[in-house]
Amino acid sequence: xxxxxxxxxxxxxxxxxxxxxxxxxxxxxxxxxxxxxxxxxxxxxxxxxxxxxxxxxxxxxxxxxxxxxxxxxxxxxxxxxxxxxxxxxxxxxxxxxxxxxxxxxxxxxxxxxxxxxxxxxxxxxxxxxxxxxxxxxxxxxxxxxxxxxxxxxxxxxxxxxxxxxxxxxxxxxxxxxxxxxxxxxxxxxxxxxxxxxxxxxxxxxxxxxxxx
Numbered sequence: 167x168x169x170x171x172x173x174x175x176x177x178x179x180x181x182x183x184x185x186x187x188x189x190x191x192x193x194x195x196x197x198x199x200x201x202x203x204x205x206x207x208x209x210x211x212x213x214x215x216x217x218x219x220x221x222x223x224x225x226x227x228x229x230x231x232x233x234x235x236x237x238x239x240x241x242x243x244x245x246x247x248x249x250x251x252x253x254x255x256x257x258x259x260x261x262x263x264x265x266x267x268x269x270x271x272x273x274x275x276x277x278x279x280x281x282x283x284x285x286x287x288x289x290x291x292x293x294x295x296x297x298x299x300x301x302x303x304x305x306x307x308x309x310x311x312x313x314x315x316x317x318x319x320x321x322x323x324x325x326x327x328x329x330x331x332x333x334x335x336x337x338x339x340x341x342x343x344x345x346x347x348x349x350x351x352x353x354x355x356x357x358x359x360x361x362x363x364x365x366x367x368x369x370x371x372x373x374x375x376x377x378x
Contacts (some may be wrong), residue, residue: 178216179205183228184222187231196222199365220282227285234260250346255311262316262340265324266333306353313343 169270183204187196196219216222240259246252299313304310320336323329329336343350 172216173215176211179207180212180215180222181226181321183207184226193223200223220285223282224285227289231289234264237263250305251300251303251310253296253303254313255346256342256343257296257300257314258317258340261321262337262344263313265321265340268269309349309353313349316343 172363180201183201183240184196187200187204191200197217198209198212198219201207201216201222202212205212238256241259242252242256245255249255300310301307301316317340318340320329320331324331324336331339
């Protein structure tokens with residue numbers, strides 16, 4: 167086995183050990199010593215890959231982001247020609263995947279938030295770009311944001327152990343959020359909202375003139 171392959175295996179072993187520790191003991195118990203014990207690597211071997219705990223968290227975050235970026239790209243390619251809201255559809259599917267995946271990326275995200283909130287700058291920037299794309303394609307941007315926020319709420323409540331929903335109930339709600347047909351009747355188009363607002367303003371002005 168060459169050095170590059172050996173190094174990659176050690177790196178992956180350290181990251182898998184870190185996820186196992188976070189899942190079992192919480193992010194506060196994540197240390198380089200704990201990673202060495204969990205992975206079977208020497209502490210020197212762990213430190214050859216990661217000099218600090220923060221470096222481990224950053225690597226976990228980047229790896230999980232790459233995984234879900236790949237999932238999102240594949241899903242977008244599948245729905246871009248058929249969905250009226252492909253960016254929203256893709257994000258709802260990706261959040262659902264994160265909520266149902268074993269050893270979910272959310273474990274790494276929680277660890278990063280708890281230990282170093284600054285690490286969230288990169289995913290936050292990506293999410294802002296995705297939100298802009300969702301708004302741009304939507305007939306009703308506010309409703310699109312509500313659907314996205316509902317999916318995020320399902321993910322976070324499950325992640326923090328706060329959800330009263332069982333797995334089947336959660337999946338049913340994810341499916342409803344993703345079903346465009348469920349939301350058509352609630353949509354207000356971009357064109358209608360300003361017109362409605364203008365008509366209301368005109369009516370209010372006329373009423374004031376009559377009272378005067």
